[in-house]
Amino acid sequence: MKYVDEYRSAELARGLAAEIASLVRPGETVRIMEVCGGHTHAIYRHGLEDLLPPEVELVHGPGCPVCVIPMGRVDDAIALAEEKDVTLATFGDMLRVPGGRGSLLEAKARGADVRMVYSPLDALALAAKLPDRRVVFFAVGFETTAPATAVTLLRARAEGTPNFAVFCNHVVIEPPLRAILETPGLRVDAFIGPGHVSTVIGTDAYRFIPEEYGRPVAVSAFEPVDLLQAMAMLLRQRAEGRCEVENQYTRVVRPEGNARALAAIDETMELRDDFEWRGLGTLPRSALRIRPPFAPWDAEKLYALPGVRIEDPKACRCGEVLTGQIKPWECGVFGTACTPERPLGTCMVSSEGACAAFYAYGRLRRPAGEPVGA
Amino acid sequence: MAPRRRRILRDELITLAHGAGGKATRDLVEALFLEELGNEILSVLGDAAVVPGAGRLALSTDAYVVHPLEFPGGDIGELAVNGTVNDLAMVGAQPLWLTAGFVIEEGFPVADLRRIVASMGAAARAAGVAVAAGDTKVVERGKADGLYVTTAGVGTVAAGVDLSPTRVRPGDRVLLSGTLADHGMAVMVARGDLQLEAEIGSDTAAVHELAAVLVSLGAALRFMRDPTRGGLATALNELAEAAALAVVLDESALPVRPAVTAACEILGIDPLYVANEGKLIAIVAAAAADEALAALRAHPLGRDAVIVGEVREEPEGLVLLQTTLGGSRIVDMLVGDPLPRIC
Numbered sequence: 001m002k003y004v005d006e007y008r009s010a011e012l013a014r015g016l017a018a019e020i021a022s023l024v025r026p027g028e029t030v031r032i033m034e035v036c037g038g039h040t041h042a043i044y045r046h047g048l049e050d051l052l053p054p055e056v057e058l059v060h061g062p063g064c065p066v067c068v069i070p071m072g073r074v075d076d077a078i079a080l081a082e083e084k085d086v087t088l089a090t091f092g093d094m095l096r097v098p099g100g101r102g103s104l105l106e107a108k109a110r111g112a113d114v115r116m117v118y119s120p121l122d123a124l125a126l127a128a129k130l131p132d133r134r135v136v137f138f139a140v141g142f143e144t145t146a147p148a149t150a151v152t153l154l155r156a157r158a159e160g161t162p163n164f165a166v167f168c169n170h171v172v173i174e175p176p177l178r179a180i181l182e183t184p185g186l187r188v189d190a191f192i193g194p195g196h197v198s199t200v201i202g203t204d205a206y207r208f209i210p211e212e213y214g215r216p217v218a219v220s221a222f223e224p225v226d227l228l229q230a231m232a233m234l235l236r237q238r239a240e241g242r243c244e245v246e247n248q249y250t251r252v253v254r255p256e257g258n259a260r261a262l263a264a265i266d267e268t269m270e271l272r273d274d275f276e277w278r279g280l281g282t283l284p285r286s287a288l289r290i291r292p293p294f295a296p297w298d299a300e301k302l303y304a305l306p307g308v309r310i311e312d313p314k315a316c317r318c319g320e321v322l323t324g325q326i327k328p329w330e331c332g333v334f335g336t337a338c339t340p341e342r343p344l345g346t347c348m349v350s351s352e353g354a355c356a357a358f359y360a361y362g363r364l365r366r367p368a369g370e371p372v373g374a
Numbered sequence: 375m376a377p378r379r380r381r382i383l384r385d386e387l388i389t390l391a392h393g394a395g396g397k398a399t400r401d402l403v404e405a406l407f408l409e410e411l412g413n414e415i416l417s418v419l420g421d422a423a424v425v426p427g428a429g430r431l432a433l434s435t436d437a438y439v440v441h442p443l444e445f446p447g448g449d450i451g452e453l454a455v456n457g458t459v460n461d462l463a464m465v466g467a468q469p470l471w472l473t474a475g476f477v478i479e480e481g482f483p484v485a486d487l488r489r490i491v492a493s494m495g496a497a498a499r500a501a502g503v504a505v506a507a508g509d510t511k512v513v514e515r516g517k518a519d520g521l522y523v524t525t526a527g528v529g530t531v532a533a534g535v536d537l538s539p540t541r542v543r544p545g546d547r548v549l550l551s552g553t554l555a556d557h558g559m560a561v562m563v564a565r566g567d568l569q570l571e572a573e574i575g576s577d578t579a580a581v582h583e584l585a586a587v588l589v590s591l592g593a594a595l596r597f598m599r600d601p602t603r604g605g606l607a608t609a610l611n612e613l614a615e616a617a618a619l620a621v622v623l624d625e626s627a628l629p630v631r632p633a634v635t636a637a638c639e640i641l642g643i644d645p646l647y648v649a650n651e652g653k654l655i656a657i658v659a660a661a662a663a664d665e666a667l668a669a670l671r672a673h674p675l676g677r678d679a680v681i682v683g684e685v686r687e688e689p690e691g692l693v694l695l696q697t698t699l700g701g702s703r704i705v706d707m708l709v710g711d712p713l714p715r716i717c
Contacts, residue, residue: 004635004639008698008699010698010699010700013699013700014700044703045644045697045703046697046698046699046701046703047695047696047697047699047700047701047702047703048699048701049701050700050701050702051699051700051701118567118569122567224699340706351642359706360704360706361703361704361706362703362704
């Protein structure tokens with residue numbers, strides 16, 4: 001397939017892998033964190049780790065939007081879905097995320113009206129079809145998906161749709177990155193910057209990483225050749241004594257980002273004082289809420305939500321996985337009490353979650369050599 | 375048998391009366407189902423069909439709830455015939471008779487039912503099977519989504535034919551009769567809720583002739599499956615588990631049409647997990663693999679047949695994929711349906 005095959009060329013990949021191998025010193029360990037869950041998925045799907053020299057260790061980061069939603073917010077969504085007049089719409093992955101009271105899928109089986117949609121605009125269209133109900137879109141995601149929610153809010157206002165609302169859980173990428181960079185005993189030497197988030201916020205948004213924390217960044221696209229090229233860029237920076245933000249995804253990403261998308265977010269949403277992240281705790285100014293002029297479409301204003309903080313299951317170590325402190329298989333319940341069929345933690349739910357990706361694609365490669373789960 | 379008075383179905387919509395068992399039911403059965411599917415066995419309209427034959431029989435049944443009922447490349451009627459014919463063919467049987475049960479929603483247009491049943495009749499004739507018994511129920515509006523069809527099939531298995539995962543050996547080759555994921559992606563696109571337009575047609579077809587070609591190879595044919603719901607990945611995982619062996623696939627050998635690849639890429643769906651309705655997987659002894667491949671390719675439905683992988687001893691119970699890039703990964707069982715009601 002044109003424009004895909006080129007980025008999956010075995011020949012290009014081998015060339016880049018050889019360059020990566022030439023840029024590391026035998027026996028050292030260079031830890032590169034891919035921030036984005038889409039990258040984690042691609043790395044496992046294409047078996048990319050097999051091409052890398054043993055000196056390069058990939059650490060999976062916090063950029064899976066499903067994985068960072070805390071259990072309390074899932075319970076809030078379930079409470080919304082159980083309101084008599086509410087039809088709750090959200091992305092497929094969110095349906096399976098366990099909260100304190102089960103998942104949305106289980107709420108649906110109990111009779112709640114829960115629908116899967118592919119975009120917030122689909123949810124708005126659903127509201128037009130169901131005039132007697134209020135369609136609430138359970139919005140999640142980083143700056144990648146926030147513009148779509150913003151545009152939907154603007155359209156709901158323009159069309160005066162009375163029976164539509166958004167339960168806003170959009171988060172921003174900088175605070176969790178800072179949280180990771182400030183983790184004592186940080187195990188990360190360099191970052192592969194997220195691709196889709198960067199189409200919106202631009203590469204300049206990551207300059208604090210080299211400037212304040214001394215770690216290089218390469219923003220990357222999602223195909224295997226892209227990812228290998230980004231790794232080579234990071235290692236070349238090191239070899240040449242540079243430490244900066246580089247852009248591998250030049251075919252889409254601009255240094256300043258997408259001004260129109262950013263303006264749409266800014267018109268409809270503002271930073272919350274703080275927000276709880278799964279596994280990372282409460283981070284200040286790390287999430288977005290709907291601005292007051294859009295209150296008629298804000299589910300948090302329209303309904304009294306429980307808003308209870310739910311402790312993660314004790315055995316679940318999603319937080320340490322999300323910050324790259326442990327690998328999925330180092331969690332005691334990985335593949336046993338926590339599997340994609342019966343996830344305990346969010347990292348096992350979305351295909352972009354580090355645990356789900358490792359379970360589905362990579363569990364043969366566990367250092368102990370034994371496949372687990374199965 | 376005395377000639378039956380010819381009944382006429384004048385209704386334009388299915389009503390609960392058509393399911394009541396009285397005259398309207400009779401009109402529907404005789405003026406629609408018998409007209410489209412009739413043969414000397416079915417026309418008896420007994421409680422059960424009595425069919426000639428002896429020896430080993432293969433039985434299979436399957437319910438079809440696909441939405442939409444008609445999609446590019448096929449419809450629920452054709453699917454219901456081909457699906458059950460294929461299930462019989464996969465155990466090495468010669469498919470002979472089908473039964474068909476229809477659950478119809480009140481208000482369903484008779485013209486639509488006629489079209490779907492006619493396509494069933496055409497599929498049955500093409501596959502050389504007769505619909506030998508049937509049943510009709512009508513349920514209130516809202517209690518079914520238009521139409522559900524259940525078919526059961528009977529076929530005969532020749533002496534000496536024994537296909538089973540336990541006959542699979544390390545070194546055997548995995549053959550696939552054609553491109554992957556056509557049916558599932560055709561239905562997903564046809565639903566229209568993905569806002570995606572693509573020219574993808576379902577591959578629904580009866581593959582019993584392809585199967586028969588392989589059965590004639592004798593003991594070199596170990597096992598066959600049709601990779602329907604859950605796709606190639608699920609069928610091979612079930613095999614690996616049942617045989618307590620590993621299956622290793624070669625990603626660069628997997629045939630997927632460009633339009634299907636594109637739709638899968640956009641939707642983030644792995645074609646390995648998408649349903650096929652006109653393909654078979656065959657496990658064949660290595661020495662006979664080339665002969666089997668040539669035999670498949672000589673049939674119009676097997677033109678794109680390829681060897682996609684091989685069976686190995688280790689790691690037991692798992693399916694692995696050698697990626698085009700030179701890496702490897704596990705191909706796991708499907709967790710959760712990416713989209714329900716695909717067949």
